[in-house]
Amino acid sequence: xxxxxxxxxxxxxxxxxxxxxxxxxxxxxxxxxxxxxxxxxxxxxxxxxxxxxxxxxxxxxxxxxxxxxxxxxxxxxxxxxxxxxxxxxxxxxxxxxxxxxxxxxxxxxxxxxxxxxxxxxxxxxxxxxxxxxxxxxxxxxxxxxxxxxxxxxxxxxxxxxxxxxxxxxxxxxxxxxxxxx
Amino acid sequence: xxxxxxxxxxxxxxxxxxxxxxxxxxxxxxxxxxxxxxxxxxxxxxxxxxxxxxxxxxxxxxxxxxxxxxxxxxxxxxxxxxxxxxxxxxxxxxxxxxxxxxxxxxxxxxxxxxxxxxxxxxxxxxxxxxxxxxxxxxxxxxxxxxxxxxxxxxxxxxxxxxxxxxxxxxxxxxxxxxxxxxxxxxxxxxxxxxxxxxxxxxxxxxxxxxxxxxxxxxxxxxxxxxxxxxxxxxxxxxxxxxxxxxxxxxxxxxxxxxxxxxxxxxxxxxxxxxxxxxxxxxxxxxxxxxxxxxxxxxxxxxxxxxxxxxxxxxxxxxxxxxxxxxxxxxxxxxxxxxxx
Numbered sequence: 001x002x003x004x005x006x007x008x009x010x011x012x013x014x015x016x017x018x019x020x021x022x023x024x025x026x027x028x029x030x031x032x033x034x035x036x037x038x039x040x041x042x043x044x045x046x047x048x049x050x051x052x053x054x055x056x057x058x059x060x061x062x063x064x065x066x067x068x069x070x071x072x073x074x075x076x077x078x079x080x081x082x083x084x085x086x087x088x089x090x091x092x093x094x095x096x097x098x099x100x101x102x103x104x105x106x107x108x109x110x111x112x113x114x115x116x117x118x119x120x121x122x123x124x125x126x127x128x129x130x131x132x133x134x135x136x137x138x139x140x141x142x143x144x145x146x147x148x149x150x151x152x153x154x155x156x157x158x159x160x161x162x163x164x165x166x167x168x169x170x171x172x173x174x175x176x177x178x179x180x181x
Numbered sequence: 182x183x184x185x186x187x188x189x190x191x192x193x194x195x196x197x198x199x200x201x202x203x204x205x206x207x208x209x210x211x212x213x214x215x216x217x218x219x220x221x222x223x224x225x226x227x228x229x230x231x232x233x234x235x236x237x238x239x240x241x242x243x244x245x246x247x248x249x250x251x252x253x254x255x256x257x258x259x260x261x262x263x264x265x266x267x268x269x270x271x272x273x274x275x276x277x278x279x280x281x282x283x284x285x286x287x288x289x290x291x292x293x294x295x296x297x298x299x300x301x302x303x304x305x306x307x308x309x310x311x312x313x314x315x316x317x318x319x320x321x322x323x324x325x326x327x328x329x330x331x332x333x334x335x336x337x338x339x340x341x342x343x344x345x346x347x348x349x350x351x352x353x354x355x356x357x358x359x360x361x362x363x364x365x366x367x368x369x370x371x372x373x374x375x376x377x378x379x380x381x382x383x384x385x386x387x388x389x390x391x392x393x394x395x396x397x398x399x400x401x402x403x404x405x406x407x408x409x410x411x412x413x414x415x416x417x418x419x420x421x422x423x424x425x426x427x428x429x430x431x432x433x434x435x436x437x438x439x440x441x442x443x444x445x446x447x448x449x450x451x452x453x454x455x456x457x458x459x460x461x462x463x464x465x466x467x468x469x470x471x472x473x474x475x476x477x478x479x480x481x482x483x484x485x486x487x488x489x490x491x492x493x494x495x496x497x498x499x500x501x502x503x504x505x506x507x508x509x510x511x512x513x514x515x516x517x518x519x520x521x
Contacts, residue, residue, distance in 0.1 A: 070409045095486070112426035113273050120335075120423065124328040130414045131491045170456060171486050 021156070028157025031150055032059075040099045040137065043086040051085075060109070060164035062088035062098035071096060071175055081137070090137050096172040097135035105163040118155045122146060135171055197493055215279055215295040215304040219243040219265065225368045229350035229357050229409035232490075232498040236270040236277070237361075242344055242368065244378050252382030255346050255391075255436045257338035257420045260284050266341060278324050279304055282334070282341065290340045292330030329492050335415035337432065338420035346370060346382070346435040347408070350390040356402035358501045369483040383436070391435030394442075396512065404441050404500050407431045410490055427454055429465060448476070449513075455479065455487075468513035471506035480505065 032038070038053055043063055045054040057063065068089050081092040087112070088099045101109040113128070120129020125140040127133075134140050146154070222243040230238065244250070245263030252258050264284040273366045276297040283291045295304035296314060311326035317332045349370040354360070363369065374387050393408070395401040410454050412432030416424040420432075426450035434440040453463040453475040467473035480502055481490035488494075 114426065115423045116422045117426060120332075124332060126328075126332055126491070128414075129423070129427055130332045132486050132488075135486075167456065169458060172458065172488060173484055 001151070024153045024156045024178040025160050026157075028153035028160075030156070031146075031154050032157055035143070035154075037102070040087055040090075043088050043101050045086070057164055059102040059158070059161060060085065060105075060166045061101040064167045064169065067169075068096065069119045071172070074173070090135075092136060093174055094135050094171075095174040097137075098168045098171060099138075101164065101166050101168050102158050103161055103166075104159050105165050108165055108167045109163060110158060111163060113155075115152060115155050118158075119148070120153050122151060204239065213306040215281075215306075218267070221246070222265075223368045224364055224366060225344060225349065226361055226363045227343040227409070228350060228353040228360055228362065229348060229405040231343065232361050232410055232494055232501060233270060234494050234496040236272050238271070239269045240266070240343060241268075242266045247379045249380040250373075250382075252346070252379045254338075254420075255383060255386060256417075256432075256434045258341070258345055258379075259339070260341055262286055262288070264341070266344065268343075272320075272322065275302055275316065276304075277314060277316070277322055278307070280325075280330070282330075290334070291455045292327050294324050294327075294330070294336060296324060323495065325493065332492060333490075334414050334423070336421065336423040337416045341411050343409075346386060347391045347393070347405075347433060349373065350392060350435075352390045352392045354393070354402055354405050356398050356504070357405055358402065358498065358504055361442075386436065393433055394440075395445075397508075399504065399508045400445075400512050401441075403505050404431075404433065404444055406504065407444070408433045410498075410501075414490075427451070429453070466509055467514070469510060471509040474509075477502065477505060477509070 020038045038059065041059045041061055042053045042055065043057050043060070043066075046052075062084075063086065066084070066086060066089070068084060068091075071091050081090065083090050089131060090097050090099075103109040104111040106112050119126050121134070122140065123129070123144050125134050125144065185283045219240060224242040225240055225242060227240070244266040245261055248261035248263065250258050250260055250264075262284050263286075264282075266282045267279055269279045278297065279295045281291075281293045281295070285291055294307040294311070296307050296312065297304045309327045311329060312324045314322045314324060316322055334342060337343065347370065351369045351371055353363075368376075369381075370390055371387060374382060393401045393404050395404055407430055414425050415427065415429050415431040417430055417432055417434070418424050418426070428447055430447045431444055434446060437443075448465050449468070451465055453465050455475055456463050457475070457478070464474050465476045471477060476489070479487055481497055482488045483495055483497055485491070
């Protein structure tokens with residue numbers, strides 16, 4: 001009798017867990033939306049009514065086919081930061097940064113990342129929590145204050161979206177460093 | 182209630198507040214000072230030291246009374262609560278910083294750095310975000326942030342990196358770059374086991390201490406260097422979920438004689454996720470060509486977007502670069518030679 005009760009209790013948990021996972025993904029989608037992740041990580045294209053996000057490449061970062069010309073910022077200019085028409089390449093005093101592929105593609109996105117890799121990245125401001133520093137305009141100083149629960153929901157959502165194969169280029173050094181090379 | 186206070190009560194209250202503030206400040210100062218070494222602390226000298234831009238280092242470990250390291254997983258020792266380690270960094274004759282690690286009662290690990298004063302008689306806690314110390318010759322010396330400490334120490338199989346079976350092996354590698362000879366009284370693997378402070382560690386690894394099995398002496402030293410400088414992030418995911426999710430595995434398992442061969446295979450067959458601009462080839466190393474491949478290129482670079490290791494060093498390790506180059510150029514066979 002006890003076994004029957006245990007099995008019944010276990011079966012009752014199954015849909016609860018599924019709903020819980022779904023709720024976490026929905027919350028992650030909400031957080032990704034209001035935190036503006038699509039602003040830089042989903043390429044902008046020209047639409048019928050002006051610029052719009054290309055949701056067929058949602059959160060896949062700077063398109064690898066779009067090779068950017070040399071740096072746009074001049075040292076004597078009052079302009080400091082400029083962006084590509086896609087909003088995915090950013091030029092500033094730090095050099096040029098290209099927004100990352102956040103989709104679960106295993107080779108070019110976050111497909112092989114663990115939740116810990118993701119949390120460590122946001123909390124430390126280093127790639128995978130261990131590598132190079134994440135460059136502007138990624139708002140790490142603000143995002144590092146996400147709660148564990150928030151980051152878990154965001155990661156669950158990012159792992160649930162369609163994978164897009166897109167190898168984002170490496171960042172480019174600033175003009176002074178480039179000249180020294 | 183405040184309105185009922187007279188001038189005398191107010192002065193007493195202010196004095197009490199001042200005393201409390203002074204006590205708090207004193208407590209903070211005491212907290213900020215580097216404690217004297219515990220009497221039980223022992224020195225040790227790992228056979229494959231981490232490159233720290235040429236700084237010389239001294240290291241100590243203190244294990245709590247009555248407790249031992251659990252060595253049942255020989256590649257991932259578990260240290261008892263209360264374990265303390267420290268490493269002192271000197272540039273020339275000047276002590277610059279001392280880094281400490283402590284295993285706290287709640288199971289977490291605390292990482293701190295202390296900066297030595299000009300008089301060299303006291304060290305105070307560095308800011309959690311790290312700081313810069315300007316040395317006498319004008320060199321800017323970076324004290325790591327606590328996040329930086331965690332970046333390396335919490336990526337590998339165990340948060341203690343320089344004190345493990347391979348690093349303490351008495352079968353030391355004579356070609357290890359920057360290796361210092363053991364000091365009198367240093368703990369090595371056998372001394373640690375004899376002290377009773379290492380439990381459940383395989384006896385055969387005491388009798389035949391761990392050694393990297395490589396075809397050539399240069400290969401042994403090269404793999405040892407990569408293990409010590411890169412293996413804490415490029416670690417086997419079966420030991421840690423903090424490892425980076427890339428195919429390149431550089432951590433040696435001291436219990437597995439084929440481990441070095443496995444590391445070599447990942448070096449030869451993995452593709453780097455890092456791609457230099459315009460590069461279609463992402464091979465890590467190219468046998469016979471020490472100038473090619475992303476691994477030597479990233480070892481040579483100190484551009485923070487490119488360099489490996491990504492932190493803890495601002496100068497390339499020319500000795501190690503030469504060793505790796507020699508190994509790639511002279512010891513590794515070309516793809517044609519390795520074909521059946």
